[in-house]
Amino acid sequence: MTISKRTFDVVVVGAGGSGMRAALAMSEAGLKVAVLSKVFPTRSHTVAAQGGIAASLGNVTEDNWHWHMYDTVKGSDYLGDQDAIEFMCRAAPEVVYELEHFGMPFDRLDNGKIYQRPFGGHMQDYGKNPVQRACAAADRTGHALLHTLYQQNVKANTNFFVEWMALDLIRDEDGDVLGVTAMEIETGEVMILHARATLFATGGAGRIFSASTNAYINTGDGLGMAARAGIPLEDMEFFQFHPTGVYGAGVLITEGVRGEGGYLVNRDGERFMQRYAPNAKDLASRDVVSRAMATEIKEGRGCGPRGDHVLLKLDHLGDDVIRHRLPGIREISLKFAHVDPAQAPIPVVPTAHYMMGGIPTNYHGQVVAPYKTGPEEVVQGFYAVGECACVSVHGANRLGCNSLLDLLVFGREAARQIIEDLARNPHPKPLPPDAAERPLARLARLDTQKEGESVAEVGDAMRHVMQAHCGVFRFPDLLAEGVKQIGEVAVRARNTVIKDKSRIFNTARVEALELDNLIEVAQATMHSAAAREESRGGHARDDFPLRDDVKWLKHSLYFSAGERLDYKPVRLKPLTVESFPLKARVY
Amino acid sequence: MKFRIYRYNPETDDAPYMQDYDLSIDAGDKMLLDAILLIKEQDDSLSLRKSCREGVCGSDAMNINGRNGLACITQLSELKQPIELRPLPGLPVIRDLVVDMTQFFKQYHSIKPYLVNNDPPPETERLQSVTARAELDGLYECILCGCCTTACPSFWWNPDKFVGPAGLLQAYRFLADTRDQATAERLDNLEDPYRLFRCHSIMNCVDVCPKELNPTRAIAKIKDMMVKRIV
Numbered sequence: 120m121t122i123s124k125r126t127f128d129v130v131v132v133g134a135g136g137s138g139m140r141a142a143l144a145m146s147e148a149g150l151k152v153a154v155l156s157k158v159f160p161t162r163s164h165t166v167a168a169q170g171g172i173a174a175s176l177g178n179v180t181e182d183n184w185h186w187h188m189y190d191t192v193k194g195s196d197y198l199g200d201q202d203a204i205e206f207m208c209r210a211a212p213e214v215v216y217e218l219e220h221f222g223m224p225f226d227r228l229d230n231g232k233i234y235q236r237p238f239g240g241h242m243q244d245y246g247k248n249p250v251q252r253a254c255a256a257a258d259r260t261g262h263a264l265l266h267t268l269y270q271q272n273v274k275a276n277t278n279f280f281v282e283w284m285a286l287d288l289i290r291d292e293d294g295d296v297l298g299v300t301a302m303e304i305e306t307g308e309v310m311i312l313h314a315r316a317t318l319f320a321t322g323g324a325g326r327i328f329s330a331s332t333n334a335y336i337n338t339g340d341g342l343g344m345a346a347r348a349g350i351p352l353e354d355m356e357f358f359q360f361h362p363t364g365v366y367g368a369g370v371l372i373t374e375g376v377r378g379e380g381g382y383l384v385n386r387d388g389e390r391f392m393q394r395y396a397p398n399a400k401d402l403a404s405r406d407v408v409s410r411a412m413a414t415e416i417k418e419g420r421g422c423g424p425r426g427d428h429v430l431l432k433l434d435h436l437g438d439d440v441i442r443h444r445l446p447g448i449r450e451i452s453l454k455f456a457h458v459d460p461a462q463a464p465i466p467v468v469p470t471a472h473y474m475m476g477g478i479p480t481n482y483h484g485q486v487v488a489p490y491k492t493g494p495e496e497v498v499q500g501f502y503a504v505g506e507c508a509c510v511s512v513h514g515a516n517r518l519g520c521n522s523l524l525d526l527l528v529f530g531r532e533a534a535r536q537i538i539e540d541l542a543r544n545p546h547p548k549p550l551p552p553d554a555a556e557r558p559l560a561r562l563a564r565l566d567t568q569k570e571g572e573s574v575a576e577v578g579d580a581m582r583h584v585m586q587a588h589c590g591v592f593r594f595p596d597l598l599a600e601g602v603k604q605i606g607e608v609a610v611r612a613r614n615t616v617i618k619d620k621s622r623i624f625n626t627a628r629v630e631a632l633e634l635d636n637l638i639e640v641a642q643a644t645m646h647s648a649a650a651r652e653e654s655r656g657g658h659a660r661d662d663f664p665l666r667d668d669v670k671w672l673k674h675s676l677y678f679s680a681g682e683r684l685d686y687k688p689v690r691l692k693p694l695t696v697e698s699f700p701l702k703a704r705v706y
Numbered sequence: 707m708k709f710r711i712y713r714y715n716p717e718t719d720d721a722p723y724m725q726d727y728d729l730s731i732d733a734g735d736k737m738l739l740d741a742i743l744l745i746k747e748q749d750d751s752l753s754l755r756k757s758c759r760e761g762v763c764g765s766d767a768m769n770i771n772g773r774n775g776l777a778c779i780t781q782l783s784e785l786k787q788p789i790e791l792r793p794l795p796g797l798p799v800i801r802d803l804v805v806d807m808t809q810f811f812k813q814y815h816s817i818k819p820y821l822v823n824n825d826p827p828p829e830t831e832r833l834q835s836v837t838a839r840a841e842l843d844g845l846y847e848c849i850l851c852g853c854c855t856t857a858c859p860s861f862w863w864n865p866d867k868f869v870g871p872a873g874l875l876q877a878y879r880f881l882a883d884t885r886d887q888a889t890a891e892r893l894d895n896l897e898d899p900y901r902l903f904r905c906h907s908i909m910n911c912v913d914v915c916p917k918e919l920n921p922t923r924a925i926a927k928i929k930d931m932m933v934k935r936i937v
Binding site for chain 2: 158159161162163164166167176212215216217219220221222224225226227228229230231232233256259262263266270271273274305334335336367368370371447450451454455457573574575617618619621622623624625626627630
């Protein structure tokens, strides 16, 4: 089979917030950029972000980037790299103003400035009182952001490859990355996209769990491709369970509801967060709130006939605030919970939401991996941003509103770095002869496989194992069993069969290829979780309930080949300020 | 539950046909998309687009019992059986429920869907009053699903010439933005017997919009602006 080839300066995989922010800067700089996306850009999952973007604009309450940095370090349970966190929090106001200049329809204050609301874990004066730091467009901030960035890319004439799925990374014998192979979904054709820089912005992988706030497309494609190409995945045990997914449906209800004054109650109508976080209460970090909810449910204070959820009360905010500030929540609540939130509380449950881990990068978006000289050597030609990357700014637990910020700051920074790197490196390296071997073999297997289990069956098995063995609280026996079971599922995934072998818009084939990626992420998550014998941020071990900074203040690196784990130190030294010393985390 | 679904695979089918499916499920709280995905588990050759499953990404627009809508926020229990699913009307079919949206996006792009402001940007945000910002409500929320435009007879007849309700709603989104400076160019761009004026206020767009937006009202406001700049 001969496959066609095209050459670009840069290939960006993924057209969510970070991919499009980067693409915009690179298109404007005159680079020849190809942006691949499985879906039309405005259908990327950034569209579902609700509450806001964190930036210390201080439009409502006094604020500064150093407080934001403190909150982020504390929120990360000290696993975040403090150089990257300083970089992000300092750049936050600038990237938000930039977005406003691009046309973002932010809500406004009476003085015409951007509206900001309180959000979980964002505090004034190093943890004292909640601060209004979340810049919001109603509860549709992600939608407004994604469309604004798409619009600017239309203006900049960015070259989008819509409904193209990247299949595998191309690396030569030096380990340098030279592009990707990709499939056009509409025709089934495979092509090599040869480039001097490859930027992954492929988003999260919440679909490894049965109950997830994530879109169907969140299948960890970038992580799967990186893992198959020998790149380790960092801190994969840290998966965020958002406190407020709609009970049953899993659809997200923004923390902004609690930012606007909503709160959680148990079966007795008690505002239980007061017991777990006396100061921040319902605006404590997400990991803290999710664990509190799971504890309430476990101890028999859950709501409903099965006692398996709690209630999010916001009727006291009044119909006007709900319609004005939380219109999307009202819509979701009516459609998915059959509840008018102005009348009755919304049933909610902690739901898999965000992957703190990912492809290891430095704060310039360059992918770093252990190689010859150290644990963080730059992989030439390879960059990653957004949820698929682990910079790490979120450490063991991400604060709400720091993800949209992450997209903008590191999307822009990776673009700057690529522009600089390409100026020094004007000629592409030649492709290795086996550039397309792996993806063609994967496709050939699907074309010829006659017997086996369906993709849906094996996918269900994977999601069930992850949900049952790697949830909000993690138990040693369940983790050990989980490692065994997920390994068995991975073997089954290599023998799936699709009945539909046709070329044109074959979504069965797409889903089979996605399962390859999901399995890589699920394996990495389970193995990393089973190995980390402490509780930190989103990783809560029943048998090791405390954080252990002596043994475990380090990043995990999971290598798919050999299912092997390695570790590297946390960067505790910021760029210009003093380190925040390790402290017990109390809200 | 009984379903009749439009099937067409250009590789193997000479012509499109309707295929019947029988699914033994309890509609309960389920959405139509949940049911379609259960059908797809039985027959993996059925093709459709899907992503967010909560009505914000706009992927799974289709014609449901004769009316355009999003499968992910359509309650299964409210649909009359057999539930008849077809691709969005008025656009070429790629396969099954998947349509080619090139023309739709071409029209969207033609209205220059981005803020134009040539003043040097200030160091902080450009100010906008609460009331000026409120003008954008009901406009910026569009998810580009295509339900409205493909329900519009004017678009069916002139897909290459008439911008269509989705594109015009976005045209007005920028005309209504106090930060935008391209009002004259935007109006010039629509001053044409087809691009704007083929809207005959049939209001199918308003009827089907899954986000409850009102393109007809936005179109009327653009027409108003056209008139006002002449007198």
